[in-house]
Amino acid sequence: MLHIHNLRAGIEGKEILKGINLDVKPGEVHAIMGPNGSGKSTLASVLSGREEYQVTEGEVTFMGKNLLEMEPEDRAREGIFLAFQYPVEIPGVSTVNFMKTAINQIRTYRGEEPLDAVAFLKLMKEKMKLVEIDQSLLNRALNEGFSGGEKKRNEIFQMAMLEPRLSILDETDSGLDIDALRIVANGVNKLRNPSNATIVVTHYQRLLNYIVPDYVHVLFNGRIVKSGDKELALELEKKGYDWIKNEPATA
Amino acid sequence: MTIATANRNLISELESVLPAGSKSEPAVSKAWEQFIQTGLPGQKSEEYKYAPIARQLEKLPALKPSAGDVLLPTPLPQFLSGQTCNYIVFVDGRFSSAKLADKEVKVTTRTTEESHDAKDPFEWLNAAFSPSLTIITVEEGVALQHPIAIVYHSSGRGTLVNPRWTLQLLKGSKATVIEMCQPHAYELFQNKKSVIEAGEKASLEYLILQDGTPAQTEVNHTEVRCALSSYASCFTISLNSRFVRNNMKLVVDGSQVEAHLYGLYLPSGDSLIDNHTVVDHRQPESFSNEMYKGVMNDRSKGVFNGKIYVRPHAQKTNAFQSNRNILLSENATVNTKPQLEIWADDVKCSHGCTTGQLDEEALFYLRSRGIDKRSAYAMLLHAFVAETFKEMKMTQWKETIDGLVTSRLLKV
Ligand SMILES: Nc1ncnc2c1ncn2[C@@H]1O[C@H](COP(=O)(O)OP(=O)(O)O)[C@@H](O)[C@H]1O
Ligand SMILES: [Mg+2]
Numbered sequence: 252m253l254h255i256h257n258l259r260a261g262i263e264g265k266e267i268l269k270g271i272n273l274d275v276k277p278g279e280v281h282a283i284m285g286p287n288g289s290g291k292s293t294l295a296s297v298l299s300g301r302e303e304y305q306v307t308e309g310e311v312t313f314m315g316k317n318l319l320e321m322e323p324e325d326r327a328r329e330g331i332f333l334a335f336q337y338p339v340e341i342p343g344v345s346t347v348n349f350m351k352t353a354i355n356q357i358r359t360y361r362g363e364e365p366l367d368a369v370a371f372l373k374l375m376k377e378k379m380k381l382v383e384i385d386q387s388l389l390n391r392a393l394n395e396g397f398s399g400g401e402k403k404r405n406e407i408f409q410m411a412m413l414e415p416r417l418s419i420l421d422e423t424d425s426g427l428d429i430d431a432l433r434i435v436a437n438g439v440n441k442l443r444n445p446s447n448a449t450i451v452v453t454h455y456q457r458l459l460n461y462i463v464p465d466y467v468h469v470l471f472n473g474r475i476v477k478s479g480d481k482e483l484a485l486e487l488e489k490k491g492y493d494w495i496k497n498e499p500a501t502a
Numbered sequence: 503m504t505i506a507t508a509n510r511n512l513i514s515e516l517e518s519v520l521p522a523g524s525k526s527e528p529a530v531s532k533a534w535e536q537f538i539q540t541g542l543p544g545q546k547s548e549e550y551k552y553a554p555i556a557r558q559l560e561k562l563p564a565l566k567p568s569a570g571d572v573l574l575p576t577p578l579p580q581f582l583s584g585q586t587c588n589y590i591v592f593v594d595g596r597f598s599s600a601k602l603a604d605k606e607v608k609v610t611t612r613t614t615e616e617s618h619d620a621k622d623p624f625e626w627l628n629a630a631f632s633p634s635l636t637i638i639t640v641e642e643g644v645a646l647q648h649p650i651a652i653v654y655h656s657s658g659r660g661t662l663v664n665p666r667w668t669l670q671l672l673k674g675s676k677a678t679v680i681e682m683c684q685p686h687a688y689e690l691f692q693n694k695k696s697v698i699e700a701g702e703k704a705s706l707e708y709l710i711l712q713d714g715t716p717a718q719t720e721v722n723h724t725e726v727r728c729a730l731s732s733y734a735s736c737f738t739i740s741l742n743s744r745f746v747r748n749n750m751k752l753v754v755d756g757s758q759v760e761a762h763l764y765g766l767y768l769p770s771g772d773s774l775i776d777n778h779t780v781v782d783h784r785q786p787e788s789f790s791n792e793m794y795k796g797v798m799n800d801r802s803k804g805v806f807n808g809k810i811y812v813r814p815h816a817q818k819t820n821a822f823q824s825n826r827n828i829l830l831s832e833n834a835t836v837n838t839k840p841q842l843e844i845w846a847d848d849v850k851c852s853h854g855c856t857t858g859q860l861d862e863e864a865l866f867y868l869r870s871r872g873i874d875k876r877s878a879y880a881m882l883l884h885a886f887v888a889e890t891f892k893e894m895k896m897t898q899w900k901e902t903i904d905g906l907v908t909s910r911l912l913k914v
């Protein structure tokens with residue numbers, strides 16, 4: 252599904268990703284862990300098409316297509332979803348109001364009929380239940396005055412609405428209390444199926460108790476320095492990141 | 503003010519087209535003398551610093567009012583189609599006809615009287631060319647069932663139009679008013695003067711819609727006077743004209759007044775939209791709130807100047823002002839200046855102005871959800887501007903304006 256080969260990217264001439272290799276297949280959950288500043292958000296940004304980042308080398312294909320050539324909106328339409336680490340506030344635009352546009356543009360891209368108001372509402376009600384989010388929140392200006400937990404839940408709500416093939420959750424667990432964490436993880440788990448995949452970016456093992464990964468990768472200083480199964484996350488939890496920093500990079 | 507020294511002598515050009523014999527009317531000759539004394543605002547004019555009106559007028563064909571009989575209007579603007587209104591129609595700046603739906607509305611005309619407090623040369627110019635004043639009155643205690651629509655038509659016969667009217671909302675009355683031009687493509691200069699007097703406990707919703715006159719140059723003097731316990735909510739929506747200068751003056755002449763001034767300007771191409779507003783608190787314990795927003799595209803110019811006066815007597819005034827701008831192009835400009843003059847000491851006043859670009863983070867966020875760049879842009883701009891007409895109670899107009907604005911923003 253997603254194939255990343257020797258990806259190097261940076262910003263303003265500063266190299267941040269220094270040769271990333273990663274393969275994600277349908278049905279898989281990959282966790283990317285690593286200390287602050289190691290490049291996790293940068294990887295998520297490059298995959299979703301944030302324009303400030305320059306890719307200097309390597310390739311990324313998604314469903315066989317060259318992802319790096321696509322506009323951010325086309326990546327979303329192809330099925331990539333990024334749950335932002337820091338969701339922006341957008342005064343005057345409510346979640347309901349832009350979700351309708353988003354869903355219908357995606358449907359049109361895929362050659363499907365746009366949803367009418369009734370069908371949209373029905374879909375929304377169904378997905379609201381999944382992430383236990385209140386409609387009043389969705390009618391408010393996006394993220395304006397939302398608590399940390401509300402922002403993250405709103406991200407997962409949008410993910411539920413858009414039914415992406417590949418979801419990238421960037422530190423979705425940060426700032427969540429245990430109840431919110433359970434709700435968010437529950438939502439993600441319910442959306443899992445054999446044809447979609449998830450990349451969970453986190454620097455705590457905690458979330459991985461709820462969203463159980465098939466693979467765990469450690470990103471450090473722009474490289475994946477270690478990969479393993481979920482046991483690796485537990486090991487990191489126990490030992491911290493220091494022992495990893497001395498490992499040689501795994502190609 | 504200095505008289506503009508130009509290739510064209512606009513003053514003598516104007517003098518030569520003053521309606522024959524009208525200078526023998528004392529009000530006209532007084533107005534004309536005053537106009538000559540002040541002259542057209544030139545390059546050194548502080549008030550017209552960013553709106554070079556004399557230079558603009560020189561670009562127009564010879565200025566002359568429409569002569570002969572007042573024409574009857576062509577069909578009404580599409581904006582109002584299917585709506586029953588109290589229509590008051592001006593053709594080429596002169597009162598043409600009234601088609602009234604409510605019996606509580608009266609329209610009369612009388613000779614223009616000398617106005618003593620005019621400061622701006624264009625007010626004098628208007629008086630000199632408008633010997634007749636149209637007075638619209640809404641009866642005491644009546645909430646009008648239908649809106650009042652003041653519509654300006656142009657026949658193409660005149661290049662100088664000077665509509666002049668006064669609307670009196672008598673004690674306890676309530677009215678919704680729209681003022682607009684029938685769309686046209688004539689190159690002309692509209693120099694309007696209007697006054698709305700909201701009497702005690704009167705209530706006014708007032709929309710000035712400036713759209714559909716791409717070749718028009720305008721200077722508009724609009725005054726709204728609020729008496730004791732009255733309510734006024736004014737919307738100036740400027741979508742499309744070549745050169746617009748709005749002098750909007752709100753006089754708070756009573757206590758317990760609630761007044762809102764909203765403004766939206768979306769200049770594009772080479773156009774200029776200049777809003778000069780004055781909120782004059784003359785009595786204590788009133789509230790005013792002003793919010794103007796602009797989105798400038800291409801090489802266009804926006805200007806906002808907001809004066810708030812709180813007179814010594816006007817204690818416990820609450821007066822708020824904000825002006826926010828978005829520049830969409832490197833060649834677009836905006837000049838914004840709040841001017842607060844507060845002589846009373848027990849007041850709450852605030853003002854703020856910002857100028858910036860569209861929020862790139864927000865744009866990326868929407869695109870990352872599958873929304874194309876153009877729609878995302880329009881969505882953010884719409885959210886920015888919609889605040890200026892959100893409070894409009896006339897929902898039909900609000901929705902139409904929303905549509906006009908949305909289609910404009912999709913083109914940027
Ligand atoms: N917009 C930016 N401008 C400059 N440096 C940046 C920018 N974004 C990220 N960086 C730098 O890139 C490195 C990786 O950051 P990031 O990808 O956010 O790490 P992580 O998500 O793993 O904490 C850090 O050193 C950070 O300071
Ligand atoms: Mg990060």
